Amino acid sequence: MSSPFAVQASEPDNYYGYRSFKHGKFEFSRDEYFVKVRWPKGSHVMPADVFLRALQRDVAWNFFYGTVNFDHVFGTLNHYGTVDMFAGRFNDAYRKAGLDYNETHKSDELLATFKAILEDWTNKGYDPFAAPEETANPYGRKNGDNVKAITRQRVTAQRMVGCAGDTPVRTDQNGYPVNRHFADVPQDQPQMLPEKGFEDEVKAFNLFGYLSRSDVTWNPSVCSVVRESLYCPTSEEFILPVEHGNDRVEWFLQLSDEITWVVKDKETGAPRANVVMRAGDIAAMPADIRHQGYSAKRSMLLVWENNSGKIPELIASGKAPVTPVKF
Amino acid sequence: MSDVKTVFGSLASFQKGGIQVIADDPKNYVFSNVFDVASKAKPYERVAVGKNFEYVIECLRTEGTSPWYTADHDEFALVMDGMVEVELQKLGPSQAAAGGKDGAILVKGDPGGPRMGRIVCHRGHMALLPKGNAYRFKSARPGVVIIQTVQGELTIQRWAEICETRSAPV
Numbered sequence A: 001m002s003s004p005f006a007v008q009a010s011e012p013d014n015y016y017g018y019r020s021f022k023h024g025k026f027e028f029s030r031d032e033y034f035v036k037v038r039w040p041k042g043s044h045v046m047p048a049d050v051f052l053r054a055l056q057r058d059v060a061w062n063f064f065y066g067t068v069n070f071d072h073v074f075g076t077l078n079h080y081g082t083v084d085m086f087a088g089r090f091n092d093a094y095r096k097a098g099l100d101y102n103e104t105h106k107s108d109e110l111l112a113t114f115k116a117i118l119e120d121w122t123n124k125g126y127d128p129f130a131a132p133e134e135t136a137n138p139y140g141r142k143n144g145d146n147v148k149a150i151t152r153q154r155v156t157a158q159r160m161v162g163c164a165g166d167t168p169v170r171t172d173q174n175g176y177p178v179n180r181h182f183a184d185v186p187q188d189q190p191q192m193l194p195e196k197g198f199e200d201e202v203k204a205f206n207l208f209g210y211l212s213r214s215d216v217t218w219n220p221s222v223c224s225v226v227r228e229s230l231y232c233p234t235s236e237e238f239i240l241p242v243e244h245g246n247d248r249v250e251w252f253l254q255l256s257d258e259i260t261w262v263v264k265d266k267e268t269g270a271p272r273a274n275v276v277m278r279a280g281d282i283a284a285m286p287a288d289i290r291h292q293g294y295s296a297k298r299s300m301l302l303v304w305e306n307n308s309g310k311i312p313e314l315i316a317s318g319k320a321p322v323t324p325v326k327f
Numbered sequence B: 001m002s003d004v005k006t007v008f009g010s011l012a013s014f015q016k017g018g019i020q021v022i023a024d025d026p027k028n029y030v031f032s033n034v035f036d037v038a039s040k041a042k043p044y045e046r047v048a049v050g051k052n053f054e055y056v057i058e059c060l061r062t063e064g065t066s067p068w069y070t071a072d073h074d075e076f077a078l079v080m081d082g083m084v085e086v087e088l089q090k091l092g093p094s095q096a097a098a099g100g101k102d103g104a105i106l107v108k109g110d111p112g113g114p115r116m117g118r119i120v121c122h123r124g125h126m127a128l129l130p131k132g133n134a135y136r137f138k139s140a141r142p143g144v145v146i147i148q149t150v151q152g153e154l155t156i157q158r159w160a161e162i163c164e165t166r167s168a169p170v
């Protein structure tokens, strides 16, 4: 992963073998088990796997929508071109103690540093996108790398998966076998019966089959598009590696199985609700919360986003409500 | 793992989750269930179950043959239960939705253009309803389809009837 930006990295540590990194006044280092983040007012320790799983999503999603909390202290806030990197900013105790700290960076520059950290700290056989049952141990001293796993391209269909020239359906042949937790999901494709000349407009695909073949977890990927309305379905197992504080309302439609969402206040982190969603349940996540999902069995979740660039400002200024519907 | 059981819902069998509030109002989550909504809807009512500014997800109980619809933007139909046939046909003169109009409209009369084809969909299948064409659904037995679309004149909003308002441990 060569980058046009100068990433500030140390030489590999003599004992652990990992490099340390600096970006702005933030410093990052790892040992066998933990990642340490330092900033001018403090420091914070996280399990290495928790940090890497969160970092993987932040990198793959180009900082995503709104706030990506790696945990209750460290994270990023996307301004779409620039990005805030913070510690304690969305934590009531840190705020009250005056220990919160924030830096704004150009997105592509911070992304280059994050990619370099991800590459250096991910060992051979460990896949931060995978469920824990499906991947190797993330701990220990530096041992090889897994560049192929951490540089997957995020799927973004332009119209719909399976349309001409668009993202292809998944098959055994193109490298997407059915996941062990979805072995019972029917794999038949819809019967398309176009009249001559209409082959490109008479289009359908097996979305549930497609999701059963996802090789990653917690990675919403665009599958169909109506103007700014994006269906971003994803397969989920174990814990969403970030607490996501969106800058707009997002919606969840549980397509299969069950997810529990732990919902906290976006600014303070105070608990607000636990939302249990089962197959067919649909719910909005308000724009003033952060959410983290728990999925015991691998499940299919439709994440629905409104991609309009106007919304963050409307929500932040109070011109638009933080809930989508009043009734 | 041969004993794996993936749970999908259906009109005949669905189990709702719910909201346990700690410091919140359950209404903030606009929580409903597409099988519950469809079980109480008339055939082919386009009931909004999700809304984000002008965009909606509509839930349809598919039963018998629907009217012909058209829209000036793509829409996508996802079958959540049943077996649903999607018929596609070109429109005749002056049957199209106005340029830039939001949401689906009813086609006046039968579509005047040539047949484009049809798609037979089972649960989990998603069909493109391509912009500027006519489509209708056929379903011998009751089923459920959700449509990714824009709020329009056919969109029905009945949030107070469909949404969870209670807090309860699940």
Ligand SMILES: [Fe+2]
Pocket: A244, A246, A250, A291
């Ligand atoms: Fe989210």
